[in-house]
Amino acid sequence: MPDKAGSGWQAGIDRRTYLTTAGTAALVGFAGCTGGGGTDTEASGGDGGGDSSDTDSGGDSGGSGSNTIPVGNLSPFSGGLGWIGPNSRRAVETALEGEGGVNEATIDGKTVEIIEQDSETKPQPAISGFKTLDSQGVMTMVGPSSTVTPSLVEPAKNAGLSFVSPMTGTIQLDDIGGEYIWRTVPSDSIGARAQAKYAYEELEHRTMALAYKNDKGSQSFSKASGEHFSFLGGEIATEVALDPTASSYRSEVQKLQDSDAEVVSMTAATEVTGLFIKNYVEAGADEDFELLLGNDVLTPDFIEEMGADVMEGMVGQAPAPGPAYDQFAEQHESIHGKAPGAFAAAAYDAMNLIGLAFVKEGEANREAVPNHLGDLGKPPGTKVSTFAEGKEALNAGEEIDYVGASNPQNFDDTGDPLGPFSVLQATGGEWSEVTTYSAEQLSQN
Numbered sequence: 001m002p003d004k005a006g007s008g009w010q011a012g013i014d015r016r017t018y019l020t021t022a023g024t025a026a027l028v029g030f031a032g033c034t035g036g037g038g039t040d041t042e043a044s045g046g047d048g049g050g051d052s053s054d055t056d057s058g059g060d061s062g063g064s065g066s067n068t069i070p071v072g073n074l075s076p077f078s079g080g081l082g083w084i085g086p087n088s089r090r091a092v093e094t095a096l097e098g099e100g101g102v103n104e105a106t107i108d109g110k111t112v113e114i115i116e117q118d119s120e121t122k123p124q125p126a127i128s129g130f131k132t133l134d135s136q137g138v139m140t141m142v143g144p145s146s147t148v149t150p151s152l153v154e155p156a157k158n159a160g161l162s163f164v165s166p167m168t169g170t171i172q173l174d175d176i177g178g179e180y181i182w183r184t185v186p187s188d189s190i191g192a193r194a195q196a197k198y199a200y201e202e203l204e205h206r207t208m209a210l211a212y213k214n215d216k217g218s219q220s221f222s223k224a225s226g227e228h229f230s231f232l233g234g235e236i237a238t239e240v241a242l243d244p245t246a247s248s249y250r251s252e253v254q255k256l257q258d259s260d261a262e263v264v265s266m267t268a269a270t271e272v273t274g275l276f277i278k279n280y281v282e283a284g285a286d287e288d289f290e291l292l293l294g295n296d297v298l299t300p301d302f303i304e305e306m307g308a309d310v311m312e313g314m315v316g317q318a319p320a321p322g323p324a325y326d327q328f329a330e331q332h333e334s335i336h337g338k339a340p341g342a343f344a345a346a347a348y349d350a351m352n353l354i355g356l357a358f359v360k361e362g363e364a365n366r367e368a369v370p371n372h373l374g375d376l377g378k379p380p381g382t383k384v385s386t387f388a389e390g391k392e393a394l395n396a397g398e399e400i401d402y403v404g405a406s407n408p409q410n411f412d413d414t415g416d417p418l419g420p421f422s423v424l425q426a427t428g429g430e431w432s433e434v435t436t437y438s439a440e441q442l443s444q445n
Contacts, residue, residue, distance in 0.1 A: 068113040069364040071354060072133035072141030074163065079121025080269065081145050084167055087341035089116070090332065091166075092142055094344075095351035098331040100388035102355040107364055107391075112355065119144045123151040134159050139358070140369045142350045146170040146217045156180045162369040164354060166346030166406070171220045177415030179370045184346040184353070184406060186319060186419050188217075192224035192265075194317045194421035194437045195292050199225075199263050200232040202423075202435065203290070209261035210239035211252065211276070213268035221294060225265040237261040242272050249276045253283050267294035270302060281310055292316060298424055298431055308429035319406065320420040320436050322349070324385035328405035345406035353377075353402060353409065356390045377402040377409035377417070408439070418443055 073092060077085030096103040096112055103111040115136055117129030126148035133141055140162045144152060149168045153176060156163055162180040169188040173181060199205050208229045212218040219241070226236045237259035240252045253276070256264055266273060273293065280286060293316035303311045328348050332340045340348075354369060356376050361368035376390070381399035384390040393400045402409050407419035418439040424431045 067110050069107060069110050069358070070115055070136060070138045071112050071351075072136075072138040072143075072163075073114050073116045074119055074126065074129050074133060074141050074143040075116070075167070076121040076145050076147070077116070077118040079119075081121045081147065081167075083341070084145060084343055085116075085118065087344045088142060088166060088347040089114075090336050091340060091344035091347035092351045094328065094332045094335055095348045095355070095387065098335060100386035102351065102387045105388040105391050107355060107358050110364065112351075119148050121145065121147050123148045127151055127155060130155055130159075130161075134161050139364050139366050140164065140354055142166065142347055142354070144168070146220075147215075149173065150216075153181060160366055162366070162373075164350040164369065164373065166350045167343045169221070170217055171224055172216070173414070174416065175414055178374065178411075178413055179415075182350075182369065182373055182411070182415040184349045184404065184409060184417060185343070186407065186421075187416050188221040189224045189228075190418060190439075190442050191295065191317055191319070191421055192221055193228045193442045194423065195225045195265060196228035196232060196234075197437060197441075198315070198317065198423045198435070199265075199292060200229055200234050203263065205234065205262040205290075207235050207237050207260065207262045209237045209256050209259050209264045209289070211242060211256065211264050211266045211268070212239075213272045214241040214243055218267040218269075218294070222265045222267040225267075225292075229265075242268055242276065244269070244272050246275075249279045250283065252276070253279050253285050257283070257285050257288050261289050263290045263292060266291045268296075270297055270305075273297045274302070274306060277306060277310065290315070295319075300431070303426055303429055303431070308426070311426040312428075314426045315423060315434070316431075317421050317423050320422045321345070322406045322419065323403040323408060324405045327385065345404070349402075349404035349406050349409055352387045352390070352404075355387045356394065356400070356402065359391050359394050374411045374413075374415065376400055377404070377411060379410070 075085040075088045076082050092114060095101055115138055117132055119126035119129055126144055130152055143165055145167045146169055150172050157180050165183040166185060168183045169185055171187055171189045174187050174189060208226060210222040210226050212222040230236055240255055242249060291314055293314055295316055295318040298316045298318050325345055328345055329340055353373055353376055357368040357372040358364040360372040379401050381401035382393045383401045383403055384393055385403050390400050390402060407417045409417050411417055420436055420438050422436040423434040425434050
């Protein structure tokens, strides 16, 4: 049985606390969609901590003119991940309008104008939005989320229209990205390795069970965690899919208790996870197995909703802040009067990289991202962290190494970045860092 007072549940009491600093948003705001937040309809993949009260519908927000470059933002402004769209919008605006931003420095005297489409967190509206953006002549786009990305891979290739997603973690893209398909968040397979390593190496558990919301994104993360746990030498006892429409998960909790698992990888949206934890505590299952939570619930609001006593000692993982996070957060707060939300830093990086691809291409066209995005974050180029710095270096004939707010943004051959992940623990009503795994550690078997 897990001992909440022992090294497993309370390890690292000297760690930094992030709840009251910008670092909380950093640690919970950059992972790919693995479960969704807000309401639990149609969510797949993802991080949480979104501004659910700030949800609104995306629509056309401008077009192109002779002195503007049209770029799309195909994000969820409604549906289960509807809180992500506003976070992405504000971050893109920060990249455009902030100090050293794309529209301040300009691209050959031209500025970027964003045209928004709401994916509604559903594949069909996302396909429709993609077609609309294509017909309006956008050069590339920011987005979409894990829920809809697999449905857009072929349309993107067929149209020769790229996207750079700040919110897609699904492992379905692990081997098919690059050229027209890019993301500025690590694959779920990387975060899952951090979870599995912590469970096996630090908590010293040898038997894991998987519990996930019944959608592809949540299943993607939990199964990846289970696979790496097995690779390390552990055993998967059982797995349960959680119906998001269920009024109780008592039978699922009982199945997990009967499996004799020592730890459960739990990946679901906030409402599913909240109900599961309620039933978990009611059944006394917290005396039988530990929960490792998905990063969609690693938010101050979730602790407040569930109660600090209930959450005490629970653990999850999220990407650690990128090298340029602090300067991004400062500009974001200056422009918008609030700290960045989930996926914001990755959206900021996506917009900066798109702008730099245009600069390297010599003009803003649809070939700029396929031709150049993968080369903009590679050592040993000149390190830059803003569009203006990158533009200056590129115009001087230098290669650049863009170090981002969310990740270093050094892409592999399939358009995926690597980055460090931190393990967080709920202690005294706050999420606090226990340990951090480097990108190098997570890229090794």
